[in-house]
Amino acid sequence: MWAHLVSAKRTITIKISWITTTSMYRHHPATSTTISTYEEPKMISGALWRMSQESGAAGGEKDGVYIVYMGAATEHGSSKNEHAQLLSSVLKRRKNALVHSYEHGISGFAARLSAAEAKSIAKNPGVVSVFPDPVYQLHTTRSWDFLKYGTDVKIDLSPNSDSNLSSRGNDVIIGILDTGIWPESKSFSDKDMDPIPSSWNGTCVKAQDFNSSNCNRKIIGARSYNGPEDDDDDLVNTPRDMNGHGTHVASTAAGIMVPGASYHGLASGTAKGGSPGSRIAVYRICTPYGCAGSSILAAFSDAITDGVDILSLSLGSPASRFSDFKEDPIAIGAFHAVENGITVVCSAGNEGPSEKTVSNDAPWILTVAATTIDRRFKSNVVFDKNKVIKGEAINFANIGKSPVHPLIYAKSAKKTGADEGEARNCYPDSMDGKKIKGKIVICDNDKDTNLYYTMSEVQNLGGIGAVLIDDKKRGDASEFDEFPMTSISSRDAVEIFAYLNSTKNPVATILPTTVVSQYKPAPTIAYFSSRGPSSISRNILKAKPPDIAAPGSNIIAAWTAYNGEAIPKFKIMSGTSMACPHVSGLAAEIKSRYPSWSPSAIKSAIMTTGEASQINNMKGPLTAELGAIATAYDYGAGEISTNRASQPGLVYETTAIDYLNFLCYHGYNKSTIKVISKKVPAGFACPKESKADLISNINYPSIAVFNLTGKNSRSITRTLTNVAGGGNTTYSVTIEAPTGLTVTVSPTRLQFTKNGQRLSYHIIFTPTASSLQKNMFGSITWTNKKFNVRAPFVAGGR
The missing domain is CATH 3.50.30.30 (Glucose Oxidase; domain 1)
Structure with missing residues (x-):
């Protein structure tokens, strides 16, 4: 039934399909889709309250599934009893209302409620938000070689060529939240791999077509989550991938080297993931009905306690659906994952080339756009x-x-x-x-x-x-x-x-x-890739892929073989879904080299390294697919560099205080923030002047400033941390500024004397006209004899 749903080339009307023309997963016939529509939010007793026609939660006492978000879990986890008591306070008769309970990292639950019951729960102390369960969309051999050699005149086409990051990290675990995995693929062999890391706390669930023997030293964990529409359907409740998307994504991130890979003889070569030595933990959260927010949060909660290092999500909401951070399951889950030291990488969406279409734009997420390869x-x-x-x-x-x-x-x-x-x-x-x-x-x-x-x-x-x-x-x-x-x-x-x-x-x-092969120009920005700026906050330079770009067009990777059909062992697919695991694999390689690095340090290393490219293999500027010059709203900091990301020299570490201040600037009060994060320092208070413009000051690896006029210059501060080791080293600044904007940096030199040392600098943006009429792009680069650390910026008027 499931395979038939995802492979039939005809129109099927279901609540949310696997594939839509704007989804993050491409290259299959689209099925008809019904997308949730929401009313404007209303504030009730501090909890965010929303009703949805699609979820069945609006309209009197009609039942629907709601997510009740209660902030961070306690150090020892939240209690199911606590959730059950809160439920029983409003449910007098109905049984089996609980869908999921979130206990690790995240506190809360998902339950079948009427609108009135959800409204009543929202009034309880400690409840941050109550919102209808949203349904999200699913948003390579040559690509890895191209990332290493693509902008050089001479391009190495050897299928066995490898990046400077040579898969040293057998103890790094990449969690894949997607459609599951096809464990029999050669990409997931554990030959010659070391024993499973002792830090792993996860499990390999048993299902009708999946058991513990399907896990090995490569696939070390597998879980599955039925959505509210699936009930207890055994055909759905399995980690086995009956769609193909999750298998493709997992092998792109961490598949081993497989010689002789091709798609029916096309694009032959050696398949490999970005981090072939890393382990894979599978969290199957998508079914034929879509990817339920309640399942996504459950997977985040399990992944936090399981012990993953990187989380990769090639899915998201449509750009047309605005969600505040505290009613967005991906933003919520990612916040708590990052609090627990996990780097979260997400796809930007496939709704380009229109602006303000990027999804997954919370600043704690590393968001990825798609480019072409040669x-x-x-x-x-x-x-x-x-x-x-x-x-x-x-x-x-x-x-x-x-x-x-x-x-x-x-x-x-x-x-x-x-x-x-x-x-x-x-x-x-x-x-x-x-x-x-x-x-x-x-x-x-x-x-x-x-x-x-x-x-x-x-x-x-x-x-x-x-x-x-x-x-x-x-x-x-x-x-x-x-x-x-x-x-x-x-x-x-x-x-x-x-x-x-x-x-x-x-x-x-x-x-x-x-x-x-060796097609020129490449890379270009894939036409489908969602663009910035962020629809939530312009003051974070969440550009096309809010942060970075990676190959996402015509990527070959592992595939499924369901129902005994003649399915190829590898398949060519396009989408930001394919770009996301490229960055997840790169993040895993950096984590393997620097196990103690924070998620923000890994993000900064990927974004700021000097070869995060804004040029193509013709030595010209990066363009959109139709030929227009691309900007940071299209590609963020540029295309990832596998050559230098492991040696960034300096990093911009976005601290916990930065994220808490971001929530303050975004409009949350201290009491709500203390519920959201259990790591709020004693004495923390929101800045007296908390407004959106101040978001520019959080220590992010890119800079965005707005509301610039001739009478309103803006001063921004950034702090760099030396990660290149000991010894004296001096960096000097280079400013690339557009006509019409004066950018000054003070000091112009930064001298580091030891590893881990932090030094700050200030930037003043001054328009030369009375006001800026359009967005203007540039960069600030710190350079010594070895490293180039580049931070892009955008400045604009009102």
Whole structure:
């Protein structure tokens, strides 16, 4: 049932599908989706209260699942009895209302409640927020080599080439919150691995199709969580991945080296994850109904006590759904994970190229955007007398090399009474099948149609192939299996239309896919990758991937083999889902080298290292896929560098006080903050002047300042920590500032004398005009003879 849901190429209406056109998981047909819609929040007795039509929690006494968030757990964990007592105070008759109880790191529970019952619980002391259970969306061999050599003129294509971070960390544990894992994949072999670290406290659950023998020294733990819609369905309640997404993500982060990997012969090479020596702990939190917030929090709670070092989440909410931090399960779980020393890496979302679409934008999360690599999948169109137009797609059809098949523009096949725009875009029920049958059909895609709907419609009408005109999605090779379909640019379409209009019997053919390596320019910003700034706070430079970019387009990694189908052992996928585990793997390698480093130090090392690239392999500036120059709102600090992230020289450590002050600036009061965090120091108080503009002052590895006018210069402070070892070393500053903005730094030199020493500097931003009319980008870089430590900034007016 589950495999059928995720593989059938037809429309299925379920509450939340695995895949949507804007989801963080790409390259499968989309199913119909119903997304939660929310009312504006109301404050009731200090607890945030929201009602949702989708959750069934609005409208009188109608039941729905609510999350009751009670802040941080005590040192010894929260008590189920405490949660049960709070539930029983409002539930007089109903049994089995409790869905999940959160005891480790996080205190709270999820329960089936009426709106009135939820409202009553929200009034209790110690309850931070009560909100409907949200449902989240699921948002490689060559990619790792490209990260090492990609911007060099000479690119090493050796499948066995490796980064300077050489997988030394057998004791690092990466927790994957996703759709589960296919443990039989060669990527998860434990051959020659050391025994499981003694710090591991987790478990390998038993299910109908999964038992302890499926875990080994590589996959050391596996848990699963049914969502509220799944009840006790044994087909769902398993760590086994019946979707493929989780397996792909896990192998990208930590898969071992597997020679001879390919997708049906395409992109052959040696598959490997970013941290092949790291262990994997699986938390299956997504089902065919989506990824329930209540399950996400349960997984965070378990992961904290299990002893993971890195958490990787390739999922998130749609940009259209605003969530305050204390009603966002990912932000809540990540806050408590980071408090417990766990680095949390999340995907930024697939709703680009529009601005303010980035998700997972809490400052304690390392948020990742997607870039392309220098590998493309070519499926050319041949027409007229063997003229060739470059096309991109993945198909294995063979309809011949010679242009002998009749060619038609979909507009010319418009059905009587149909809309012309719909016919041009090959919409269902818009074309005359008699005119389509036996022909290759040219379809526009200016309405951003789901490509699989286009393919199905042409196929159903008897077309033998399709050429899609699509500038945006062309570089993100869609997979059409045995159907000859490809995408061309609008520029190249001019030539083929000229041919169509000049002959009575136009003919063409579509060639099967071949691989192009060392493609230029690369990287570019993937068109689908969500952009910044943050919709919650502009004063944290959460850019496209709020923090950093990584390869996320056309990534090959391990896959599933459910129901005995002929599923490939590896699959090509695109999305910020694929970018996220690249950073998770890199974070694990840094953690293995520096076990005592905090999550913020690891984040800073990844963001600030001098080769976090803003250039491509043509030595030009990083661009968006359609050619426009990219900015920090597109790529954050740049694309990750595997070469220097392990030796950053200096780091910006964002302290616990920074995060507490952030909550103050965001509008939370001291009493609420003391419930949220059990690590609030004695005597802590919110700054007297707590306002959003002051968020700029938290010690983050990037800088954002707004409300700049000629009369309103802004002064910002940052502190750097020496992590390069002992001995005297002096760093000097280089400022890259745009015209219209004066940026001064004091002091201009920082002299460190010992490891761990912290030194501060001040930056003053002054507009030269009366006010800034647009966002302006630049950077501040501290350099000695060995290290470059770069912090990007954005400055703007009102």
